[in-house]
Amino acid sequence: MKGSDDQLNRLYRAIGDTTRRRIIDELALRDRQSLFEIYARVLSEHGINHSRQAFSRHLSVLEEVGIIEVEWEGNTKLHSLNKTPLTDSLSGWIEKFKEQK
Amino acid sequence: MKGSDDQLNRLYRAIGDTTRRRIIDELALRDRQSLFEIYARVLSEHGINHSRQAFSRHLSVLEEVGIIEVEWEGNTKLHSLNKTPLTDSLSGWIEKFKEQK
DNA sequence: TGCCAATGCAACAATATTGTTGCATAATTA
DNA sequence: TAATTATGCAACAATATTGTTGCATTGGCA
Numbered sequence: 001m002k003g004s005d006d007q008l009n010r011l012y013r014a015i016g017d018t019t020r021r022r023i024i025d026e027l028a029l030r031d032r033q034s035l036f037e038i039y040a041r042v043l044s045e046h047g048i049n050h051s052r053q054a055f056s057r058h059l060s061v062l063e064e065v066g067i068i069e070v071e072w073e074g075n076t077k078l079h080s081l082n083k084t085p086l087t088d089s090l091s092g093w094i095e096k097f098k099e100q101k
Numbered sequence: 102m103k104g105s106d107d108q109l110n111r112l113y114r115a116i117g118d119t120t121r122r123r124i125i126d127e128l129a130l131r132d133r134q135s136l137f138e139i140y141a142r143v144l145s146e147h148g149i150n151h152s153r154q155a156f157s158r159h160l161s162v163l164e165e166v167g168i169i170e171v172e173w174e175g176n177t178k179l180h181s182l183n184k185t186p187l188t189d190s191l192s193g194w195i196e197k198f199k200e201q202k
Numbered sequence: 203t204g205c206c207a208a209t210g211c212a213a214c215a216a217t218a219t220t221g222t223t224g225c226a227t228a229a230t231t232a
Numbered sequence: 233t234a235a236t237t238a239t240g241c242a243a244c245a246a247t248a249t250t251g252t253t254g255c256a257t258t259g260g261c262a
Contacts, residue, residue: 206260
């Protein structure tokens with residue numbers, strides 16, 4: 001149980017950040033985006049003013065917990081959304097409380 | 102939107118901690134428990150070995166985000182679970198991704 | 203009143219997280 | 233080959249989080 005607890009911790013913390021939720025929202029609209037694309041879009045559409053490196057870190061966090069999946073095309077890293085951790089692992093724990101009503 | 106983002110951040114981070122999820126699980130079984138009761142139960146049923154103060158802090162975090170509601174009886178503070186933030190605010194953002202399928 | 207039980211608050215240390223800058227690497231392209 | 237593009241990695245600073253210990257406060261009870 002320890003392992004799944006750790007994974008849950010990482011998952012919840014991963015989405016407990018505005019910038020990362022904006023990144024996820026952006027990827028939900030359009031898959032296979034590069035770091036720079038995501039960076040530019042999230043920057044312009046929401047007033048999030050961080051460096052490219054900061055975004056790189058955020059993407060890594062999301063990749064580590066499996067929310068983002070990656071694919072290389074030349075020297076461009078394309079990021080896509082994997083909703084499974086969000087819809088399965090994540091809401092799983094919360095769902096309990098809904099069922100209990 | 103800034104405010105609700107901050108609230109979401111706090112909510113997700115609040116439950117992104119094993120001890121706090123165990124506390125919530127414990128309160129889901131039985132409402133109106135004091136700090137010491139929760140402390141003793143979570144400690145014995147799960148091997149979480151922290152001080153009373155650590156638990157006090159965790160309870161504060163949960164209270165701040167509205168997951169725990171409080172009621173004083175003499176000098177005993179009774180904690181109860183309020184599932185609303187979990188079922189509404191929280192799953193709200195995640196729910197989007199389910200609907201998009 | 204005097205003591206005990208249940209909490210809260212403050213200070214401190216140890217870590218973890220977040221963001222920046224600078225430099226390195228690897229694929230493209232002129 | 234040389235310049236450009238897209239990234240990654242490392243070091244550092246600023247904050248935030250987590251946990252501990254010690255002391256203070258407040259209500260209930262002998």
